[in-house]
Amino acid sequence: MQKVSRTVPAPADLGLAGVIGVPEGSSVQMGLRLESVMEGVLVTGISRASAVGECVRCLEPLERELNARFQELFSYPDADGRGRPVAEPGDDAEEDEDRYFLEDDLFDLEPLLRDAVVLALPSQPVCREDCLGLCPQCGVSLNEDPDHHHDAVDIRWAALQGLVATDQADEKDNVNGAAEPGVDEKQEK
Template identity: 45%
Template sequence: MSEETPNPQRAKTRNPWLFDTHELNRRAGSSFHLHRELPVTTTLGVPEVIEVPQDSVVEVDLLLESVVEGVLVSGTASTVTRGQCSRCLDPVSGKAEVNVTELFAYPDSMTDETTESDEVSRIVDDWIDLEPLVRDALVLALPLVPLCSEDCRGLCSGCGMKWAELEPGHGHETIDPRWAALVQRLEETSGGDTASGSDR
């Protein structure tokens, strides 16, 4: 195993998510470790609910191994998240970390020839694109119902205040909607002489 050692002759201005596999040279068993901080150029997730913000970074710690059919990528990816609590709507922040494993098939390999284009990742001109692999894994790992805490009680449906900030015993008197019209009528006629139903 070796660390990443970029070849100056192949270095160029490029997408930082692309990785050059040229040095593996299709030698089965050769491998090296890749550790990078990669930029997030587009917000991932559901904005204002839970997301990986644009302009944040994803830290990847990966092992790339040359196998007969391609390059096997495995390791972890982690990044920061932000959003709002689904119960009380307070801002929340956290960290998402995922395990990733993916085979990137060599051109003209058996895997390349026997699988559809969307069934396996592929190496193109000795380059592999890590972004779809990491992006999809992170999005799937985001919570569907983000919470500021597991015991968050949310908001009072009567006044919209946070239950955590309200006095014990807080509540609102409610009237059965079937009686609401009668209560309104009584309030409108209370104190009126003609509303008593008495004869003149």
């Protein structure tokens, strides 16, 4: 068993495209435990990095410390002449496709790192759990101005009043009343 620590530059496109990810070239700390087992080398690791993205509600930049864990067996190539059984009967081909192999005593951690990072990142990152987001009408940050509102609320209220008036005028036919908002929407910008 060996323990290995490395700091490597992040490869391109590490993370969730367009949402949050580790900037290319930034440091990724890798802590690895390599264990020799019958079939190959079992690699257990954790990678630490900083991911940057933006809040899905308020679009402010955010940064997350990332701890991504992974474990994978890297098998010796089947044709390595070590005299072990190549494939046991009953091994199905699908399983084989997901296997990782040592190549010239090296293993490629990048696919593992990518999968682990994607799993460790939030798909809907928010700057804080109670982020209020943006005003849907003008885009102002509601975090900075929680009392922000528009007179448009009054327009909607007026529309509701119109419904009430319609319902009162024709209580037996709410379907016609429900069609009214379409007319009122045109009053909004």
